Amino acid sequence: MEALDYHAEERRKAEFDVEEMKIVWAGSRQAYEISDRVARLVASDPVFRKDNRTMLSRKDLFKDTLRKAAHAWKRIIELRLSGLFFSCGMFIPAIKGQGNEEQQQKWLPMAYKMQIIGCYAQTELGHGSNVQGLETTATFDPETDEFVIHSPTLTSSKWWPGGLGKVSTHALVYARLITDGQDHGVHGFIVQLRSLDDHLPLPGITVGDIGMKFGSGAYNSMDNGVLRFDHVRIPRDQMLMGVSQVTREGKFMQSDVPRQLVYGTMVYVRQKIVADASCALSRAVCIATRYSVVRRQFGSHNGGPETQVIDYKTQQSRLFPLLASAYAFRFVGEWLKWLYTDVTQRLQANDFSTLPEVHACTAGLKSVTTSATADAIEECRKLCGGHGYLSSSGLPELFAVYVPACTYEGDNVVLLLQVARFLMKTVSQLGSGKKPVGTIAYMGRSEHLLQCRCEVERAEDWLKPKVILEAFEARAARMSVTCANNLNNFPNQEEGFAQLATDLAEAAVAHVQLIIVSKFIEKLQQDIPGKGVKRQLEILFNVYALSLLHKHLGDFVASGCITPKQGVLANEQLRLLYSQVRPNAIALVDAFNYTDHYLGSVLGRYDGNVYPKLYEEAWKDPLNETVVPDGYHEYIRPILKQHIRVARL
Template sequence: MAQFDVDAMEIVWVTYKEMEEVDHLAHERTKAQFDVDAMKIIWAGSRHAFELSDRISRLVASDPAFRKDNRTMLGRKELFKNTLRKTAHVWKQIIELHLSEEEASRLRFYVDEPAFTDLHWGMFIPAIKGQGTDDQQKKWLPLAYKMQIIGCYAQTELGHGSNVQGLETTATFDPETDEFIIHSPTLTSSKWWPGGLGKISTHAVVYARLITDGRDHGVHGFIVQLRSLDDHSSLPGITVGDIGMKFGNGAYNTMDNGVLRFDHVRIPRDQMLMRVSQVTREGKYRQSDVPRQLVYGTMVYVRQTIVSDASCALSRAVCIATRYSAVRRQFGSQNGGQETQVIDYKTQQSRLFPLLASAYAFRFVGEWLKWLYTDVTQRLQANDFSTLPEAHACTAGLKSLTTTATADGIEECRKLCGGHGYLCSSGLPELFAVYVPACTYEGDNVVLLLQVARFLMKTVSQLGSAKQPVGTTAYMGRVEHLLKCRCDVQKAEDWLQPSVVMEAFEARAARMSVACAQNLSKFASPEEGFAELSADLVEAAVAHCQLIVVSK
């Protein structure tokens, strides 16, 4: 292992060990004014969840195969091989210890290393389940479950991320041979980013423009084999590789994000995912009656998990920064006594405590989103699509708000640890680098806020009509009051009344949305106005999302 002179590192380990010999937090811990054990249960969600997490975290911590301490100093190749070893060990542990799905998921959480398996289990298999016909599921899923094939999700291209409808890869039906020809017509059509693609995947769900009989039917999914199951070499017509280093030590460099180009690669017709749309033997394009809204249900689910993850990541950073702030002392020694704990400085508190509060707030809003997903799913099954736009806007906005706040918050926690936060041994640099992609994947955060803004503008335009605002936009129903009400806070303590805080957030959000709507109406075309005012619209969307977090 390409370590940096193991002998010389010993002094550092000895130093850390000496530091660990005293519980520097013992005094702080005695001062808690709440029941710490009860809070652990609340944080975990239930006693069952807490005990399961506790058990699995100990399992990971005690297994040397899962060590993380050397991760940040490895060169890329060693790092990647290291991840492959861990991934295999996870698989072995799941089988040998007969872990349940829930336990396996926690195990992967604590192993805490992005890997191709995330995409295989989290995107490739769900794509086949969601978009494949029963026959397709019967053929492909057993292979995937046993990892006899390993798959990734090849959507994003070098030139297109947010604008999925602009993807350039083509899948042209050839009625002569009953095949699709998958092709990358331009440089920018190269698939770029898919995790698991660079080195590992044997198969991919590839998104490409479906072309039959000279007509472009837009973007559809296809199962394409990329590499030989015998010797793992790339198949004819396929150029595939790793796209290189990403931000940070360790972090996402354990993942083989890849590039992929097709040169007229032929696949059988039955490898188009045909649950929603079909191409017949004759090359006719047909759509089934499966409601397209179901896709939005999946988005609500994925974004709900991202909000929960935000809370986890932020709480880890806040935990490190809080402990450091209690242990670190600087200045303020009087008569030769101890210096002041930095947690007692107001400048430290004013930066740290709002992040601590946010970590809890995101935890609770994440729980509420789980409820929302259940509710939406039940309604969808009953063909009730009425709450879907509101639920979609709400999860899009919360995904954006919580991931931005978490990424910024982790970096702020790093700064709150002074110079020590710059060392990888603080845990913060890698936590930041591995977290920030959450601001981009599953919807760029600015693009998502613009979607929320569109929904808000629609809501404002319908005020006064028969269509009452529902759910998280219900406060808009009181827009007349909110536009003219004044905050009657007289003294600082008045802010401790939740109703005062709520009304302030509601009034702000309502006023910003209404102001945007009024300014929009001055433009000749709504699209021109939307483009011109987009910075204001984003601010209005943020105000709305902050209100949701405060209210949950």
């Protein structure tokens, strides 16, 4: 029997080899095969069922997560996969990056085998972005050779760490190191929180969950926690000593290992976040695209079928740039993976020259991709009309679980300002002979970029990568240089930087968008096999770049990079490109190779069989267990029967 497939006709329309595109999306044939295998395993395992999550109470939801995590761990061992669950994010990477050899040898195997479960306890009630302002103290006591970890104020309570509230046995605690009355700033300490026998908090430790968060599932399945210390003692060797040390005598010393080594971890984490952005975005786009093909509204002629909403130009101009962004973020994420290995090698060779550029580039990419993805998920939800508001569409929870990515690992605005600082420094050094390299190399050609003129005369000129690249370079360079000039009008740089912060953040965005555009172009210069695959990517590239150009038209035109007329031509070209994407839209989201289980969306079903399934889902709600609702006799009936006892006032 052939399976039902409402999208079959759409799939036939595709002008490229979807199987080959799946490999491009995955990064390699091997990556494709692994992810495909794992996704199928998970989808077919009833323990991983997730369609009931939004109906569970907080406690049941949390317990369900524990159950899944335990099962996942078991399956990982059985299948000899690698992976880490109860994934408390940064505990292990931080020990790797900041611990010395001994510490790594002692703690990492326990953490890998899950004999201990660790969380990353940096943020406090009073301090998140400003890590140097943390208040928890770690005071060295030379008499006992211990640190005393203490929470001196309410605002010094650790607050937010994932896995802290109920699960973790250990925490990597960031605290101010104090020796002999002197404050040496913030360092990391491994602190055991709970007994390994009965999981009870150790003396001096108050630990709990910080309560409900956005959404009904999302992070509520996790125990982000609060933690207070009342003079808790830990041995001296539980301070992470890779970068600085405290000796037996209580002497504080910086190690000869350069501090920059910790940057490796940061690049690693950020490339992961950018990869996650492309996953979340592609997931939302896949749902909205499939539903936009199924959904028909208006435009019936003589009783024929109505128009598929994906055929409306407004729907296309909202959806297709997001589809293109998913691919763009995927490729820049791939490049970041390469950058991580490159940085690691350089660090090992004591080459720190690229670090500032790498820092700015990863900070910027984290900020721009997560902000765009958060907005895009909500736009995809709106693209699904009323039904997008149902939990069964999968989009509300995807949004709720995704948005904190704009805040954690660096607030997105704070990060943009860091990028801007790097840009201003680069501009100020332009005359000095120091040649900008890597993603900032274009600044070396700023003389040209400040006066070049875009050559577009006809709409199709906008298809040339060279033309697009130069327009984006010119925009980024001009915005940075303008900011730098304006800074000079202030009595001091810091005051100027504070006053012009908004313009600076906009210049940073322009720089980062240029990076994404240029990495997409580099991808297109690679050899990409498969019928029509490269052609589709070229179309998506143009959609990505020209939709950005349209969105930021003010930047491009006001800085004279392009003329108003050229802006109009770009827009015309964009409309033509949307028509080229249209027949391939379903195949382009099929290429993500997501199982229905992973998508978790009735609207995004592979087979497009939306309506009967929506109808089925509805009846599962606990409220439908009875036709007459609980509360009828107490609250509804007395009103209908006009039997309300009214107090005389």
